[in-house]
Amino acid sequence: MEKKKYKKIQEEDVLGKQIDYLLLKRLLSFAKPYIFSISVATFLTILISVLSAVRPRLTPIAIDDKIANNDIPGLQIIIIILIGTLFIQAGVQYLNAYLTSWIGQKIVFDLRKKLYSHVMNLNLKYFDNTPIGRIVTRVTNDIDVLYEVFSSGLVAVFGDIFTIIWILYFMFTLDVSLALVTMSVLPLLIYATSVFRKKARDSYRKIRVLVAKMNSFIQEHITGISVVQLFVKEKDTIKDFEKINRAHTEQNKRGIRYYAIFFPVVEFIGALSIALVIWYGGGQVVQRSISVGVLISFIQYIEMFFRPIRDLAEKYNILQTAMASSERIFELLDKKSDIVDSKSPVIIKEFKGNIEFKNVSFAYNENEYVLRNVSFKINEGERVAFVGATGAGKSTIINLLCRFYDVIDGEITIDGINIKKIRQEDLRRNIAVVLQDVFLFSGDIRYNINLGENTISDNKILEAISSIGLDKFINSLPDNISHRIYERGTTLSTGQKQLISFARALAFDPKILVLDEATSSVDTETELLIQKAILKLISGRTSIIIAHRLSTIQSCDKIIVIHKGQIRETGTHQELLEKEGLYYRLYQLQYKSVI
């Protein structure tokens, strides 16, 4: 087992390296709709680098021509031009910064929308087999990581390159030899930066690992706090924690050292460059081959020149981080749904409600069959109860009928049509499923009943509520059906939640009703309400019920007993009781009240 897992990781790594380019290309394809905005932003970036090179160019003119020649009006003109370019440059910088964020946000939004629609249309198998937290991370954090690629990454790279080119151009036009002197420290800077980045990245990685270790230690010991306390291990645990915490701190201190060295080194390289310029340029000034103004503007250029070079290295890092996220995102986008609509579906808007299972077999995992050769027929308007011990296969029948999963053998028909031929949308629109654990959304009661379906009016909702017998409760709420329910309805009782889910099914008025009765006990008053509501719910439609209540069973036309994935007995309540077989025992177990 272990070795297999290890191999898989290795394979992924190798694959990752190979497809990097393709991945980037695919990622960039999402920028296509914004090609115009990106061009504008790129233009603005170039404009900025042009403008930023202008000012140092004007400085020597101010100093050498105007100040040295006591030309005050000339100086004033230059100053006005300087202020003008400064303001224009600031304005353009602002526009550009905002525009690039806008582009990034737009692309990320598109990508997120696309991914979310894709995920929501995946079949249930995916959701059953993937931790919810992981899917949430894909559509939230992973996508957010890409924002930087499109905002500060894409356009800024162009900008940095242009800035470098422009400054080079200005430097070389001012004085070729001084420009070459300035650039002579460049290899040193690049070397220092790359060494630092590598060290910093390694150290950062190690810190991340230690942080993760520390967090899982804290998490584990909060979750298991009772065990710690019951075994009187508080002090030992603290000692262990202190060790991990110490390792984390020491690694951080190592990281501090890298920074503590890097910053002075960069400063030194800058100073070195200035020193070289003064040394060489000073001689030139003395020999009258260049002016003092040129010397001063070179000192200004040096700072402007180094910044974009350091930035470019930064951008490379951003891209690297984004790769991992985009790989995960595209992997999910490429996941295909196993259950797809037929290419030439039979369009039926409304079912009559005749259901038939013909020799249906099914397994969630290969060769572990949960249903074997199951056949039954339910006629329009009939009410059928499924009875069986836990794990007998009752819920699987619901999953198959709604086509959350596809049968492995046999077929399921509704009104004589194989459900694979019916569009999933039509199929599910005609079937309302009421599940055992009621799922409520955060939102008001109205939303929890009509699920945002506008065609279900307030009147219809109120009608459903009163048929279910929930009106008394709803009327007692301050905002009636506009009353907000928080986080899965924690403020409601189990019974109330169930009744709301009944009202939901009733409001949708389906041809076929599937009810998985909840086993949890409620008080007598609510129990009576629920019993009445169920009768209301199943009247006049084909109903399939996984029953736990005697009253429900007795109101059914037929009972099907499932045991270990097979149908074992069929008949009415009385018939089956008289048989004294499986049903008789199940009846004693599940329906005869204990107290």
Place this chain on the structure above:
Amino acid sequence: MRDLKPLLSYLKVYRKKLYLGFLFILLSITCQSIYPMIIGSAIDDISKNDFRYSLLSYISMGLGLVIIGGIFLFFTRQTIIVVSREIENDLRNKFFSTLQFLPKSFFDKFSTGDIMARANNDINNVRNLLGPGIMYSVQTFFRTVIIFSILVSIDFKITVIALIPLLFITLFVYKVMKVTYKRSLLVQEAFSNMSTKAQENFSGIRVVKSYVREKFEINEFTKIAGDYQKKSLSLARIQSYSFPMMFLFTGLSIILVIYFGGLGVINNTFSIGNIAEFVVYLNQLTWPMIALGWVTNLVQRAIPSMKRLTDIMEWKSDTLNCDGLNKTNIDIEGNIEFKNVFFKYPDTDNYVLKDINLFIPKGSSLGIIGFTGSGKTTLINLITRLYEVSEGEILLDGKNIKDFSRYELRKAIGMVPQESFLFSDTIGNNIAYSSESIDEDLLIKSSAIAGLQKDIEDFPEKFFTKIGERGITLSGGQKQRTSLARAVYKNPKILILDDSLSSVDTVTEKEILKNLSEFMKNRTTIIVSHRTATIMDCDKIIVIDDGKIVEQGTHNELCEQKGIYYRLYMKQIIEQELKEI
């Protein structure tokens, strides 16, 4: 600001190192401040073609200063930032050790996520204030003082003119940071709305799909994602201001110096070299001005964070002090008595245990059965003092359990909780959790009693096999048996099994119970279960319903009573039959 006061005691520990750090800052800034003077005089000399020193000595002086300044800068970080990391370490240790002694009611109230957020984000916010915060404020202070006095010594009027735009930077950064912080909170909120929506839709996917609401829900999510986008853009708008504005103010400052300095040169009150010096100094002042605004923001962030940390670190762990932790083991025989015990959870009104009277003599076994939520687990948690009784008292060997130290009490009890929590460590370390070193014989013996020896033989590295996230995954039954072995290894006077064999199959369960009955001679055993088969051989069985003891006696006595116990027993017989069909 008062909320930051607890930090003083942490800072005090490192005060020598901090003062040293301040000294390094002063020295490095002095070096950095002299450097432009050298450049200035060099350029002056060049422009006048009148050299006081040779160019080479100017350059070596300049570079020498940068190197010395750099070394001091290195030591600044090595002192101040290192201290902030040390304090972070201390804070986190304190935070974690406080947690270890907090009562269960605390953990009922605070979610793990909340505690984790405090251990991470809040400690981080405080550290940022202590490290970069202190470093930059001190740097800014020294640098401003030094540069200001140098500039004033060159020319007072031009200094004032040049500094006006820089003051705006501080003001501006402060304002922008404030708005940025507010908007980023909004962005965070929008982001969490988005996660919540996704989480909800994915968890409720069955409902969404059954009612064909995919399109609608995608639309809803898109709206929320759109809101997130809007909030992010509003944040981007303010952030986009920052750089251009700072750029504008510094640029203005330099242009003003060129103009007024230029006028000064024309009037012979200023030199061209002075202009160069001013430009370099102003550039040096820009960053500290930005930092000042930034530090104010760090303070704003650290205050609520420190408060959130103090809230927990000063939590009243009333009865849960660790005084008794080091006391030696005293002899406990294991007679347990409940006298009129009532219990309700803190901050609730309903009693979950009502008037419990019960005597469990040493060396005997007690079985407890009842429905979910009837109060079985609560009753057991009172014996270990995970919760304290509300009324009445529990006696151990005739002495109120409150008079024992937690150490004495819990040393004597081996508890197998309902949810078998194991640490991600080796299986051997998990079983021998109660002791510091592993006694191999005891390890083998305990795992044999818990029916675990065969499983362990099958594990790749036997007792050294890691379990949990990075190791093998145990089945529910294996977990429960490991948890039992852990309690047995402790060699307790009292053993409590809280429904802890529920995932173990009946055959293995029988075997384990047989092993246990041998081991439990002369020890008191309490077994909670929802299966009658598990407890039918106990010396005494009680049935709990709605917080009260409603039936008690031996298996045979209870069967004759034909009450709840009898019906549960009959049901389980049928269940067994069904399985065999």
